[in-house]
Amino acid sequence: MRVPLSWLREYVDLPADVTARELATKLTLAGLEVETVDELGADLTGPVVFGRVLEIEELEGFKKPIRHCKVDVGQANGTGEPQEIVCGARNFSEGDLVVVVLPGGVLPGGFSIGARKTYGRMSAGMICSATELGLWEDHAGIVVLPEGFGAVGDDAIGPLGLREDVLDIAVTPDRGYALSMRGVARDTAALYGVELRDPAGLDVAAPTGEGHPATVDPAVCDRYVLRGVTGFDPDAPSPLWMKRRLAHSGVRPISLAVDVTNYVMLELGQPLHAWDRDRLKGALRVRRAAQGEKLETLDHVQRVLDTDDIVIADETGPVNIAGVMGGLTTEISLTSTSVLIEAGHFEAMHIARSSRRHQLSSESSRRFERGIDSAAQAVAATRAVELLAELGGARVEEAYTHIDESAAREPITLRATHPGDVAGVDYPEGTARTWLERIGCGVRGDAVLEVTPPTWRPDLTDPNDLAEEVIRFEGYENIPSIPPRAPAGRGLTPSQRLRRTLGRVLADTGYNEVLSYPFVGEADLDGLQLEEDDARRVSLRLANPLNEREPLLRTTLLPGLFKALARNVGRGFTDVALFEMGLVYRPEPGATRAPLLPVDRGPSAEELRQIDAAVPDQPRRVGAVLAGSAERAGWWGPGRPATWADAIQAARDIARTAGVELEVEADRHAPWHPGRCAALYVRVDGERLLVGHAGELHPRTVKAFALPERTCAMEVELDRIERARDGDTAPTVSTYPVATQDVALVVDESVPVGAVGDALAEGAGELLESVRLFDVYTGEQVGEGRKSAAFTLRFRAEDRTLTAEEAGAARDAAVALAAERTGAALRG
Template sequence: MKAPVSWIREYVDLPAELSVEDLAHALTALGLKLEALEKPGEDMRGPLVVGRVLTMEPEPQKNGKTINWCTVDVGDANGTGEPQGIVCGAHNFAPGDLVVVVLPGGLLPGDFEISARKTYGHVSAGMICSARELGLGDDHDGIIVLPEDAGKPGDDAFGLLHLRDEVIEFEINPDRAYALSLRGVAREAALEYAAAYRDPALRDTPAPNGEGYPVVVDDPAGCPVFVTRTVTGFDPSAPTPAWLARRVQLAGMRPISLAVDVTNYVMLELGQPIHGYDGDKLSGPIRVRRAGAGERLRTLDGVDRELSVEDLLITDDSGPIGLAGVMGGETTELSSTTSHVVIEAAHFDPVSIFRTERRHKLPSEASKRFERGVDPTLPEAAADRVAELLVRFGGGRIEAGVTKVGEAPAPRTITIGYDLPARVTGMDIPADAVVRHLESVGCGVRRDDTTLTAAVPPWRSDLSDPFDLVEEVARIVGYANVPSVLPPAPSGGGLTRTQRLRRRVGRALAGAGWVEVVSFPFVGQAELDALGLAADDDRRRTLRLANPLSSERPLMTTTLLPGLLEAVARNAGRGTSDVALFEAATVTLPRGGQGAAILPVDRRPSEGEYADLLKALPEQPWHLAVVGSGERLPSGWWGKGRHVDWSDAVAAVQEVAAALGVRVEVSADSVAPWHPGRCARLSVGEVVLGHAGELHPRVCAAYGVPARTVAAEIDLDRLMELAPEAVLAPSYSSFPVAKEDVALVVDASVPAAEVEAALRDGAGELLESIRLFDVYTGEQVAEGHKSLAFALRFRAPDRTLTEEETAAARDAAVAEAARRCGAVQRA
């Protein structure tokens, strides 16, 4: 909304010294957000004066153009009082006309400096100006001819043409529709400066009678009020007064003709959209109804539109003549021959106008106001104002007939406690101030002992509950006065155990070279199919979103692998195939129970209701997943690198488990999406945490990740539950280590992890570490068997071990492996 400051001052007695910047800042503090400040004429300087053409001599030129050598009386503006000689190429004026003249030394828009210069055989001392040259419009066909009462030669033209009118442009929020008018903006200015306010809508209007243009409203819900007035004998050729056209232009609209400009002017002034009909083109009574199936209308923009049965129409006996509150039709539009004007000022249902505008993609200045809510008491005053201006500037007479169908709804009332604004804002706002501020925004206030009841003004459709009134009081008192109180800091409890463990997990993986990512928790059936999950796999039991971001991914994920694999594929597609990623996040596992009940919002839920809400929530355990591809150790001048393999995925989980103080057991398994022969089950005792290994080739192909990509996924919540309260730092002995290597032959089907576990249990407390360093199959080992070589390291905390003690621990370890795994020690 663009509001010329001079127009605001017409309704409010603002301080004379008030700058446009201060006014804009004050109105912004009240809720009218400043969009821009415009200062027309800022790039111009004078002298720019009124001149009277004394003589005008046409002089044809060799190029076929005819110029006029003019003498112009500019009073004393040129310092001599003598007529000014000026060359002008326009022909739409005559001797005796008042024109606008810029004298040498003046500057016009576009940095066009005026000086006396010789042209067409004359010294032209200035220029007679057109509207375009002064930035007043696009008309460049002729110069500006002023009315006789515009002034006398030598008078300053800046004020006359409103060239110094400053304009404030506001971004009006949808809940402040009243500010889409100078009436509304001026009321806010009066509110801020406690200045006298003159409401332009307060005028004496004639009472409705049966002599006006007939109107029938078939849909009173869509059109509660419809008013018509009629002007006859109007002169369609009458020009729009310069001041009125300039105000319309400064407010952001294009001057067109007197009749159209007046309706736009009143809409900008009051906020009530107006429509004018050529009365000679109307056929029968005006009727307001919904469109019928198959009806069409050609609107003023020249588009033939197919109407919806939900569209609210203005019709006559010939059919539709306008989309109510949006745009009129071509058949009854005002034209250059219109002398009989029927004025429509109506109130329409905001929802209906909003839907019609969106349905036809037809935004207009009228619909922008109607869809936000217009004062329903305005139609009579607006129609009377339009009729008055049409007759004042275009002649004719206002017919006595006044039509009014319907009545504005009774004002709504809201009751609040005196202390509510103070309790909500934290400011000390006494009861008298609450009443005074509500009355200043237009509310009629009735006081009781502890409460007050406010009658909402008709232009404030946004006020609907007590807290809207609180906001009104707060913005007048000033949001800047809301106290800034620092809440007391509670005693520090530090991080919870879960938070500490999660951070420990992240640090452990980051230290091992894995990079954390965050992916979207949404999947579709295609992503689960790509993982190769069986139809009865629990991971296919998903929660479907009612309003997903993408129709292709409407499910909450039950596994973190799809997001990680997509990240790997995206990196590989951009040339980075050596990646090691991890993610710790929740997955969603439906419980299969009933949905949550919809509870009221006027109270806290009871304990039972809250418990039912929690039961309706799906399980959301934290999972940890890692995915690696490419080289784990890079190649270089130092030698060949190492490609990532299944053991890296297992090692990542073991790294995390070690950081939490838990030892994870590894055993063979076969679970999608891993390769059947390269899949490890990760567990602690009887608790299965998850799986790790190399992904199946079909999964790699489906996701577009490099071949032999590895992955692991575990239930992080379960792992953290198994973690001890404190992880003890390792203790070191200062005594020497005793080294023993053993090679054991076992059946090829026996996992190395089982042999290692047997050795560990048999060796006892002297065993410091155990490591598998060789796996051999060949001629020296029987067919169907394999040789596993382990490095055993023994150490005592308080002494140096003897050979006998070391040998006894080694033999005990081998004996346990023989008993549990059938292992035979190689010579």
């Protein structure tokens, strides 16, 4: 809502020294967030004066009409002589009162005016249009002022309102009253403790008879007013003051009849609609639309209506979507002389749904769906017809239609101390009554108040709403800020510390963290090449998904990572390594839906059991995906592409950080390539536990997600890795030297190298510090179907320097166990 300060001052006697920015600060602290204060015309400098056109000479021989004018600007030019100005506009005549900017002036936008020769004549200044002055958008020509608007030579900046401070307020959905000058003025008057001149305080005479016939459905409209005028002059222009206020408020001036309805809407917050009454056929009915009815709206779109839409219909069918947009067949035209003004109070939720269904968000629907004054319809319609009579020469019909099916609001019981209890502040006695009465509530009682909210505040429905009103006017800034004191001895849990450490470790090894939406679709699961009976296809479906193509809660982190990788690659990043840490949702097959609990009692034991049974398992996982180069090429070397080994190493880094040994074994598991997939295990109480998979992705998955070729990925279940932890124990550090032994073993190609290494580690005994594979060889020297694996064994004792015999004996024991388990033989 844009609020011109000069318009606001008509209703509130603000102190003269209050600036727009001071008011903005005060309103923001009271809950009306002022986003900006626009200082319109701040870059405008004079002289800008009123002028009288004395002579017009038509210049010929040019591609467009050009006029050389002599304009009387009084003594503003210092000589009293007529000012010579060349102008291309055609909408003014000799004797007209216009606005002139003289040399030295600067128009909005930094447009400097000087004296120069153009079209063979001297031009000293400019005759201005509304657009050039920053009044409103109008390219039809220059501004022609009515007689008596100003004296020739006088400054025009003030009378035209060329400088104006406008507050731009971001109105929240619960404060629909603030979408009007009346609502903002009421809050302003309450904040400054001054009287409000309510623009809705008109004396509306009772109708002298029946107006235009109408009926309403009380379920969708509880108050409906129709007022008509005849003899309206469709050529009557909107006055400059009205057009200026509309433009400052962000509404484009159109014609007098339309401008009047928009002006009253901005002033009172009541949307109005104006019909050409001669185009209506018979009585009007406010009803729900019939399924499939059609209406061509003012934007020339044929719309198919729904039974949830409220329509205004005559004998021919719908002529309006109530509260949203009018129909084309009955719109006001440039020949309309009989105008019918409608003001209704429609059911807010119907308007909101219609606006979204038809994708028509109008100034009218914005107000209706937030809630308007349920008693302002007669006042708003009367104000509109009086303006049409005053400005357009119309005659107001004394008979009009006023249907009232509204019910009186019930009072709300409120303890006088309740606002203070909510804010944690001891407000003085009578504070609640004072503020509630200032905003228009009826208040009875002392310790316990019976508060009847006013009709213009439909958002006030319970004691906490009333408490909020008291608190915001007392000042949110006056509520003391006392941070809670954390109990001593509490900090991050071991799981939280592990997750933070893992994030740092993965970042240090070149991965960037991403956060994906936890929603997937069937197409994502198909892209993972999952079988129909795969447990990852058992997922929870959202009742109201953000995206109809992604209605499922994820059962794996991989789709989100793949999409993030594809976006990065699509934006030119060829070498990408990403990781994500988060929950997945794994419901049990056939799990029942959680029951809807009543609000008048606590849940029973059986209901709690049903809720627990419906909650899915939510394990925490870590996933990673990488493509391109793991080591970039440069002067230091050719670089190295990312492979399945890098994905497995990321899983190893996670396990190592958690203090767990990871066991790796070849496997077949979607979405990985069957020949380049590893299953990852940990041991818990002597039992092997599968924690995840890593490797190169299947080509079909790569194609489905538009990923680079040979993309690799890893996903592990962090909760299971944590179960395998023995605790945070520091490693033993020995000060004695290490003894290194190398061993090369020949085994069948089918034997996993990891199995050989595990056998060496177990056979070497307690003196072994580490086993590291440093070479794998296949070729003629080891024979067909055989391979050679070379390991480095490091031995160290905690209390002595090892002898060569001790290290050799440990090495021989390791080789013996490897030979026994894997058939390995020492390579000659």
